[in-house]
Amino acid sequence: MEGQTCHLILAMLCFLHQASSIETSGVPEENPAKEMIQVGLVFSMNSSVDKVVESCISMACSDFYDAHPDYHTRLSLLIRDPKDDVVDAASAVLDLIENEEVLAILGPKWSSQAKFVIDLGGKAQVPIISFSATSPSLSPTHSRYFVRTAYDDSSQVDALAAVVQAYGWREITLVYEDTDYGNGLVPYLVDAFQKVDARISYRSVIPPSPEDVDIVKELNNLLTRQTRVFLVHMTAMIGSKFFALAHKAGMMSEEFAWIVTDGLSSSLDPVISKALDSMRGVVGVRPHVPRSESRINFEERWRKLYNERNPHYEIADLSLFGLWAYDTVSALALAGEMAWDPAKSRYLKPNTSRNNLDFSSIGISEMGPKLLDKILSIKFQGLTGEFKLLNGALRPVAFEIFNVVGQNEKTIGYWTVAQGLSPDLNLSTRAVCKGLANDLKPPTWPGDTLKPPKGWVMPILGKKLRIGVPMKDGFSEFFKIKWDPHTGVQSYSGFAHDMFMAVRDALPFAIPYEYIPYVDASRQSAGTYDDMLNEIKCQKFDAVVGDTTIVAYRSSDVDFTLPYTESGLAMVVSIKDDERRNTWIFIKPLSWNLWLTTVLASIFTGSVVWLLERRTNEEFRGRPRQQIGLIFLFSLSTLVFAHREKTANNLTRPVLIVWVFVVLILTQSYTASLASILTVQRFTPKFVDVQDLITNRHFVGYQKGSYVREFLVKQLNFNASKLIPYGSPEEYHEALSKGRVAAIFDDLPCIKVFLARYCNKYKVVGATYKTDGFGFAFPLGSPLASHVSRAILNVTQDKAKMDAMEGKYFGGQSSCQDQDAAIFSDDLSLSVYSFGGLFIITGVVSLSSVLIYVVSFFYSHWPSSSAAHAVDSSLWSKFLETTDNFFREHGLFGCLERNRSTMIPTSHIPSSEASPNRDVELIARTPE
Known part of the structure; x- marks a missing residue:
């Protein structure tokens, strides 16, 4: 590694450190008054993305000191290229600390490299500042001298889960590379999806350095599964190859949904334009970087400089890692100026032999703690927004949801903790978190369609949905299997079968399926319903259709649809059937007060009829004993409509009409009440x-x-x-x-x-x-269960369709009248209050007829004011005379005996006048 060491000054004002061991960048001779801060840069430079980072670091150093020419310090960057190797990265850092005594280290590039390097930095008290090691397994809170000037990968999982929730997907296939970077995000994704009622149904692991055959094999495996929502978490190098092969395998077409994490979306290799061609319709999540004026100006200068230095590369856009690298160098240059102390610019060395591989010989940087504190406290407005470290790491403000359309990317929405998903970003607005597809602008999905994929399909390799059905000895109304004796072909019928057929027709897509009877070799049931449901867990069945009851303990192994029948265990x-009867049960239908009221009303009505018919109807005359008997006989006979007496008085008819109506209501009510009492007693x-x-x-x-x-x-x-x-x-x-x-x-x-x-x-x-009634069963987490449940709702709410199916299997049987569970009690007796209105009506009609009759009699029999009555002809005497006459004519005796003394004796009447009246008087006085 020492033979590969080169010292590079990456800006106009960056200077040479040691002329014998470093290489200048062609800038004017360094100013001897400036203090040099040795900084190591451990970063691979073997891809176009790496060259973007290199150019951004160079421009950051140049721009910073151009803006602050009066600063006394300058960064001197010592570059080491570990070639993406973990051991080489650790060796490079050890060399920079032991031999170059750097005050800080930028890098390394990969999280797997950073894991080894962090301990070296902590031992030497040298800050390890990484703008690309994003694995959540690396935490600044656990390693004080590790500073992450990028976003932790786990910060994006809630945004990814929100996208999945917005489109109603319940199952996701996770595709990731088998590295620390790929594996580190998995547990965070699992937790995030559980919060939105989704789950990772399958994990597809891609080797760290895959051959095409490895990727194609895994793609073919994915095609055999139902899930069609894929979340890809890879680096740009592997991701570009993966999507090119996925496109070739026909998996970038309709019904497929692809989501990428910021590992791909933030660092897609811009040189490989074919990668974007094969990623049409992909939706990605990446940190939102505001397009400030300073960023726009930087991009223009950067593009010009990059093309000059790399004429053989075409660049489409900056990567996010390049912007983070720019802000990181700016922050380090500012912190170095603030922390610089010439007296503490060297290392404290232990008394050990000098050996690059001897960790005990590592010195301790005296300026390291102060430099670290300054870095952690710095806050400024960088190219990526506000640069402010919290617990040693950058914290994201918002994430951007984008869609790959052709060779371009289209932003379709944003996600923040406060707002959730929204089509536009407004950080000043605090809104309720939502999770609907309408919260995003419509993306273009694979296959150039605007219709969101439903997230699953039946496997395309000719497989059918294997549906287990029960074999029943009875209750064939629900499900019946019949084998043809000649061909052995099964036929199916029953309410559950017809319901499934109706649900299948109500689904917005076709389901290829086959029934598999749950029977043994003798075509008898192979077990209980629990055993049949367990076959779903064992992957023998993909579903179960039948009269399967939804109960709690079964739901731990399968997912049920909504019920299609009523629920309950009874x-x-x-x-x-007790044939013995209560001797006095016939009086039970009416309460005692109703019986008494009916009898009194009957006697009252009979008396009224007798009074109205007495003078003009021969059938109502006779001896007093006969008259009393006639009143009671007539009253009671009307209760059964058995009276034979004819009425002659018009006032009698309305009385009888109303009373007969009352009697009719009473008898009908009595009959109904008695029947109910007998029924309840019989069906106990x-x-x-x-x-x-x-x-x-x-x-x-x-x-x-x-x-x-x-x-x-x-x-x-x-x-x-x-x-x-x-x-x-x-x-x-x-x-x-x-x-x-x-x-x-x-x-x-x-x-x-x-x-x-x-x-x-x-x-x-x-x-x-x-219980929850009968339902269909599917594997846990099956997306088909929710679609079938919605179809069941559509079918069960169609009254005509349900009546037809129920009538087909249950309508031909006699229906039972629902029986009340209560045993007979006195509460079944009818009370007088139920018929109070009828008794009032008949009483009013009867009294009205009597009143009319009496008034008419008094009017026709009122004494005249003749000479014969001139003596003692007062109004009272006339009233008494007429009243006495009324009682006498109606056979009522002894009522007005006191009036006899006031009557005119017949001896005082002339003989010519007395003789005609004598007969009348005798008739009136003679008892009948």
């Missing part, structure tokens, strides 16, 4: 409480192969020996009817199928235990 028991379940079954150690049944057994044992604490599996509704019926089990537990959809056949014998009782 208990069905036999009905206790034998058991209503699960705890009774457990305590009394009754046997219970469940559907064979289902999750119910696990639920009964672990959740409800049933004894496993008391559980009996059954496979069909017919077996349920036989077990319950013969008393083999006290109850059956199953999902509500299956219970409804069972009750539809045997609705008068069994009923659902007790609590309904929460």
